[in-house]
Amino acid sequence: MRSKYIFLLVAFCICFFAEAQNPKAKFGTFALTNANIETVTKGVINNGTVIIKDGKIAAVGTNVQIPQGAEVIDCKGSWIYPGMIDSGTTLGLIEFGAYAQATDVSEVGDVVPQVRALTAVNPNSAAIPINRISGVTTALTVPDGDLFCGTAALINLHGYTPDQMFAGFEGLILNYPRTGRRGGFDRRTDEEIKKANDKAIARLNEIWEKAVQYHKLDSATKGTTGYYPEMQALIPVVRGEMTLLIEVNAAKDIKAALKWVKEKNIKKVVLTGVAEGWRVADEIAKANIPVLAGPVLELPSRDYDRYDKAYQNPGLLKKAGVKVAIRTVDGNLNYRNLPYHAGFAAAYGMGREDALKAITIVPAEIFGVSDKLGSIEQGKVANLFVCSGDPFETKTQVSHVFIEGWQMPMVSRQTLLYDEFLQRDPGVTKQK
Amino acid sequence: MKKIFTILFSVIVLYAQAQQNTNNLLIKGGTVLTITKGTLESTDVLVTNGKIAQIGKNLSAPSGHQTIDATGMFVMPGIIDAHSHAGIDAVNEATSPVTAEVNVGDALNPFQIGLYRALGGGVTTIHSMHGSANAIGGQCETIKLRYGVKDPEALRMEGAPRTIKFALGENPTRVHGGGSNIVPRTRMGVEFVIRQAFSQAKEYMTSWDTYNKQKNQKGFRGTPPAYNYRLETLADILKGNIIVHCHSYRADELQMMLKVAKDFGVKRLVFQHVNEGFKVAPEIAAQGAMASVFSDWWAYKLEVYYSTAYNAAILAKNGVTTSINSDDGELMRHLYHEAAKTQKYGNLTDDEALAMITINPAKQLGIENRVGSLEAGKDADIAIFSKHPLSIYAIPMVTIVDGIVRFDRAKDPDDMRIVVDPKQPLEIATFREHHGHSHESCLEGAELSFEELFGTTANQE
Numbered sequence: 001m002r003s004k005y006i007f008l009l010v011a012f013c014i015c016f017f018a019e020a021q022n023p024k025a026k027f028g029t030f031a032l033t034n035a036n037i038e039t040v041t042k043g044v045i046n047n048g049t050v051i052i053k054d055g056k057i058a059a060v061g062t063n064v065q066i067p068q069g070a071e072v073i074d075c076k077g078s079w080i081y082p083g084m085i086d087s088g089t090t091l092g093l094i095e096f097g098a099y100a101q102a103t104d105v106s107e108v109g110d111v112v113p114q115v116r117a118l119t120a121v122n123p124n125s126a127a128i129p130i131n132r133i134s135g136v137t138t139a140l141t142v143p144d145g146d147l148f149c150g151t152a153a154l155i156n157l158h159g160y161t162p163d164q165m166f167a168g169f170e171g172l173i174l175n176y177p178r179t180g181r182r183g184g185f186d187r188r189t190d191e192e193i194k195k196a197n198d199k200a201i202a203r204l205n206e207i208w209e210k211a212v213q214y215h216k217l218d219s220a221t222k223g224t225t226g227y228y229p230e231m232q233a234l235i236p237v238v239r240g241e242m243t244l245l246i247e248v249n250a251a252k253d254i255k256a257a258l259k260w261v262k263e264k265n266i267k268k269v270v271l272t273g274v275a276e277g278w279r280v281a282d283e284i285a286k287a288n289i290p291v292l293a294g295p296v297l298e299l300p301s302r303d304y305d306r307y308d309k310a311y312q313n314p315g316l317l318k319k320a321g322v323k324v325a326i327r328t329v330d331g332n333l334n335y336r337n338l339p340y341h342a343g344f345a346a347a348y349g350m351g352r353e354d355a356l357k358a359i360t361i362v363p364a365e366i367f368g369v370s371d372k373l374g375s376i377e378q379g380k381v382a383n384l385f386v387c388s389g390d391p392f393e394t395k396t397q398v399s400h401v402f403i404e405g406w407q408m409p410m411v412s413r414q415t416l417l418y419d420e421f422l423q424r425d426p427g428v429t430k431q432k
Numbered sequence: 433m434k435k436i437f438t439i440l441f442s443v444i445v446l447y448a449q450a451q452q453n454t455n456n457l458l459i460k461g462g463t464v465l466t467i468t469k470g471t472l473e474s475t476d477v478l479v480t481n482g483k484i485a486q487i488g489k490n491l492s493a494p495s496g497h498q499t500i501d502a503t504g505m506f507v508m509p510g511i512i513d514a515h516s517h518a519g520i521d522a523v524n525e526a527t528s529p530v531t532a533e534v535n536v537g538d539a540l541n542p543f544q545i546g547l548y549r550a551l552g553g554g555v556t557t558i559h560s561m562h563g564s565a566n567a568i569g570g571q572c573e574t575i576k577l578r579y580g581v582k583d584p585e586a587l588r589m590e591g592a593p594r595t596i597k598f599a600l601g602e603n604p605t606r607v608h609g610g611g612s613n614i615v616p617r618t619r620m621g622v623e624f625v626i627r628q629a630f631s632q633a634k635e636y637m638t639s640w641d642t643y644n645k646q647k648n649q650k651g652f653r654g655t656p657p658a659y660n661y662r663l664e665t666l667a668d669i670l671k672g673n674i675i676v677h678c679h680s681y682r683a684d685e686l687q688m689m690l691k692v693a694k695d696f697g698v699k700r701l702v703f704q705h706v707n708e709g710f711k712v713a714p715e716i717a718a719q720g721a722m723a724s725v726f727s728d729w730w731a732y733k734l735e736v737y738y739s740t741a742y743n744a745a746i747l748a749k750n751g752v753t754t755s756i757n758s759d760d761g762e763l764m765r766h767l768y769h770e771a772a773k774t775q776k777y778g779n780l781t782d783d784e785a786l787a788m789i790t791i792n793p794a795k796q797l798g799i800e801n802r803v804g805s806l807e808a809g810k811d812a813d814i815a816i817f818s819k820h821p822l823s824i825y826a827i828p829m830v831t832i833v834d835g836i837v838r839f840d841r842a843k844d845p846d847d848m849r850i851v852v853d854p855k856q857p858l859e860i861a862t863f864r865e866h867h868g869h870s871h872e873s874c875l876e877g878a879e880l881s882f883e884e885l886f887g888t889t890a891n892q893e
Contacts, residue, residue: 094731095731096733096734096736096737097732098732098733098734102734126737178863180861181861181863182864182865183862183863183864183865249861249863250861275861276861297763298762299761299864301863302861302862303545303848304545304847304848304849305848306844306845306847307548307549307765308552331732331865332728332729332730332731333730333731334729334730337728339824340769340824343824343825344766344824346824347824347825347827348827392825394769394773394822394824395772395775395776395822413738414739414740414742415740415742417710417738417740418710418740418742418745418777418778421710421713421740421746422749424711424714424750428714428718
């Protein structure tokens, strides 16, 4: 009996302190005044104001009426940027690596398009605040695996259920059969690689053919065919209603994928990865297919390639006329490094303006949500952050983050550890 | 396939050699970041016979000196990476929890393109380490990125102190306890393995000491103890001749290692990775141990889940000599950017941030009298950047090792081959895994086979 009370007391204390350590986000009307505003789509506004109301950007400009009751945040000397969008994450799907029990990213089977990332996003993942307080407000969270490994979802990095986080885009993933090696440990012969690739292409075509047949059957029977989850998941892509995100990196594979898309007449396609995109940039541009390029901070794919080719890739693609978004695909859940991937792309040829667009408005356009996200414009969703300077510069500090009009608490487990341990007490000697 | 690579590498090497010329240079008019003696505007650096001869204003070039115009650019000491696995063809001898007898210096490979790419990031010296499969791993090698030399021996930084790899936590327990069903399977076992090895080394030293004392005595009839290179190496650690670089993460295992070191009189101890170093920073500082960390890596496994990117700053502010390392062929190329993260996470000054990739790693490798700052008399290992190296827009332009230009962006070819044979079957490219895979290079060579990792289904190749 007594132990039960102690348990309850302990549980209460834990809840109390957890509450004390995890301040809540705040909804309301905010006026961010005296700021330099990088709208991305409409230039820079100096000494301007952004009004946030009902989750939206209610007004932007230099001559803006501050609504009564608005909480005023003086941003003198600071900058306001639209929230950054990382289109290459596993946020909510991987809590930490190397342990099957801590990951929900890769389902069994080579054709499982029916499994959805949004189902398994853990809204309370420690990685979410760690990344969002650096200004990444929105992320595409992507399942991994074999050919059709599932459906990726665009999420805002705040909410208590996956549905609350959903940001209005889902896309089907196809890992296009790969001819590249998968790292230094991949010691297969060229023949083995070719054989595996031929087999995978045959399998892909077989699945696609089946999906087309299923679509016809489904149309003819007005959707009364039996339960067939894989094919039902592929139908929206066959019908051009849903985007197919094709992960493909080697030049040869990109060419093959472009040919395959054309042959199959697939309407909504985005290429992802495209590490060797620069080799075939003109062909991607000609196909008028946008790309989610990255990681930028990566090695060249071939020993004889110029050392900085991965840094140059987004710029070279853009120059050829490809619509380019930049993503991180960071294996250490460091999506907070998105501005640095963009910064390297900027320094190595893309230029700052296009690199900034590549992590804001361009991904929003690619995902069909540019009416809501990607820039600071009246009427858009209030996803934005306030920072001390150019967010590409490493030392720049982010002071406020708003997601869908909610003001985020500027803490994460990593900042809490800093607060606790910078001057640890007790030090070496513990007073008793 | 091997043959093709050999041909390819030799071609790359020929090109690189064409770039070298002299080890006498005058670097004119840059902003000189000395690290130890402040920042000097519009200053020249004179390099003679591979050493820094003079730093000052309006120096003139003696005859035979090549001049590099660094006006508007930033001149800093060559970057030092205290944790790398580049330049070696073998990383882990994962066959025993103690392998002090092996040395990665026996597997040096001067043809690795990664060495050139690191030069492209302003790096000039790296600590090529044995992996983390064993509680006491193999000896490591401090090398200079003299990319272009063909003799493996020419990579060694002559005179650098000997170092050895130790490893605590998940890697040795997984490889030996998990993989081979031998001690250690737990952090308790790791401590035992290290204490046992040191104890055996002490016995070994004693038996040799006794033998050496007695052998010249009249009437001595004994035989010498059996020579054992593993125990010789461990004895050299106890004698202070080898610096221990200990792969570690958690606060408990850090304290364990500090206590073991104290008990056996091991004074030269550098913790590597040390993600939870911030939790026991006062203890590390009190014992004079050092720390070499990632700027922000976390979450790639359980023992780095409770990390913080403020680790480096907390350690530094608690008095621990701290460096930022790469353990990765890509990260190695932008350590200057990683160092800048200590400004985002902990507000370090420019000099404090840059010390993390120059003089501090030099101290950890025991080479701070030779490299790690720009001072007259030191080796002319120099990196020239287009902008301040802590800026994201900075591009390393020229990298100099021992006064020889080993990287020059202006002369860098788009294709590293001199002769491109269209018939050469080199279409296969390599793409590293990202999602959900551990980025730690430390277990290279101790990992499962490709099939075990990825299966053999259609697209998994």
